[in-house]
Amino acid sequence: xxxxxAKIMDGKAIALKIQTELADETSRFIQKTGVTPCLAAVLxxxxxxxxxxxxxxxxxxxxxxxxxxxxxxxxDASQQSLLDLITELNNDxxxxxxxxxxxxPAGLDSTQILDSINPQKDVDAFHPENxxxxxxxxxxxxxxxxxxxxxxxxxxxxxxxGKHVVIVGRSEIVGKPMAMLLINRDSTRGPQAxxxxxTICHSRTTNLAAITRTADVLIAAIGKANFITAxxxxxxxVVVDVGINRTAEGLVGDVNFDDVSTVAQHITPVxxxxxxxxxxxxxxxxxxxxxxxxxxxxxx
Ligand code: NAP
Numbered sequence: 001x002x003x004x005x006a007k008i009m010d011g012k013a014i015a016l017k018i019q020t021e022l023a024d025e026t027s028r029f030i031q032k033t034g035v036t037p038c039l040a041a042v043l044x045x046x047x048x049x050x051x052x053x054x055x056x057x058x059x060x061x062x063x064x065x066x067x068x069x070x071x072x073x074x075x076d077a078s079q080q081s082l083l084d085l086i087t088e089l090n091n092d093x094x095x096x097x098x099x100x101x102x103x104x105p106a107g108l109d110s111t112q113i114l115d116s117i118n119p120q121k122d123v124d125a126f127h128p129e130n131x132x133x134x135x136x137x138x139x140x141x142x143x144x145x146x147x148x149x150x151x152x153x154x155x156x157x158x159x160x161x162g163k164h165v166v167i168v169g170r171s172e173i174v175g176k177p178m179a180m181l182l183i184n185r186d187s188t189r190g191p192q193a194x195x196x197x198x199t200i201c202h203s204r205t206t207n208l209a210a211i212t213r214t215a216d217v218l219i220a221a222i223g224k225a226n227f228i229t230a231x232x233x234x235x236x237x238v239v240v241d242v243g244i245n246r247t248a249e250g251l252v253g254d255v256n257f258d259d260v261s262t263v264a265q266h267i268t269p270v271x272x273x274x275x276x277x278x279x280x281x282x283x284x285x286x287x288x289x290x291x292x293x294x295x296x297x298x299x300x
Pocket of ligand 1: 172203
């Protein structure tokens with residue numbers, strides 16, 4: 001089926017709805033346990049985009065009823081000082097989730113830093129233990145951006161079970177974990193939001209457009225402005241744009257929105273698409289982290 005103008009999947013509105021649901025859950029959790037879930041954000045150096053992301057995360061914490069901390073280190077902070085801060089946060093029972101805002105300044109080993117986070121506080125789900133649990137289909141935390149994409153699709157009534165999903169991008173943060181969530185047998189939204197047949201493409205993929213044109217659902221996580229054009233999209237497909245690219249015209253996605261809107265059935269905008277969901281799913285994970293740590297404390 002082709003359409004003249006795609007239906008917009010409003011990530012901002014969906015994110016606010018989920019935040020209202022999370023606020024209810026958080027308030028019930030606090031009433032029951034007396035514990036306020038807390039997210040500690042670590043920001044190293046001065047990067048305008050990172051400052052905005054961290055501020056958005058802190059504002060979302062406030063809306064949901066979570067507490068938050070911000071730990072700022074200067075750009076010349078040493079690897080050891082960052083590791084010491086993580087150890088301090090790992091040992092602080094008032095802190096349930098730890099988030100290190102990426103990218104870190106050049107010279108810092110982000111893999112070592114991320115691996116040093118207590119897996120039970122790893123609300124970004126980057127720690128190898130959490131990635132392993134996700135790949136085995138028994139996640140502790142769900143990766144924020146992929147989980148957000150799954151939420152948008154399901155809440156817009158897009159069934160994924162049995163569908164061909166093509167993901168362009170194989171990063172550890174988006175493409176790869178996205179595929180893992182969608183091939184699982186079940187999801188937080190039920191089996192209809194999983195059980196997809198997934199193809200992952202990357203920069204070495206040959207004949208990319210021929211593959212993307214076979215997608216019922218196309219997910220772009222490339223990092224190249226306006227890369228996906230209408231000729232790469234099957235008429236009637238659902239298109240999710242994860243990309244965030246800063247250009248002279250402002251923020252744009254990886255999908256040429258105006259062009260692809262003429263063939264797609266559903267599409268996410270940038271901004272106002274996946275971005276607000278990523279922040280929201282971080283709130284979801286912080287509440288999950290507090291639940292895990294509180295029930296552990298009750299057992300000890
Ligand atoms: P990344 O680590 O740079 O990965 C980009 C992926 O795109 C790589 O796998 C790369 O292939 C692939 N790629 C690059 N050029 C390609 C081409 N010409 N054809 C096919 N594949 C190509 O980026 P990322 O962290 O996944 O982020 C992707 C985008 O999403 C960025 O714009 C980022 O800002 C955005 N993002 C948004 C959110 C959100 O909340 N909305 C969250 C995270 C990221 P190779 O592996 O072969 O190099």
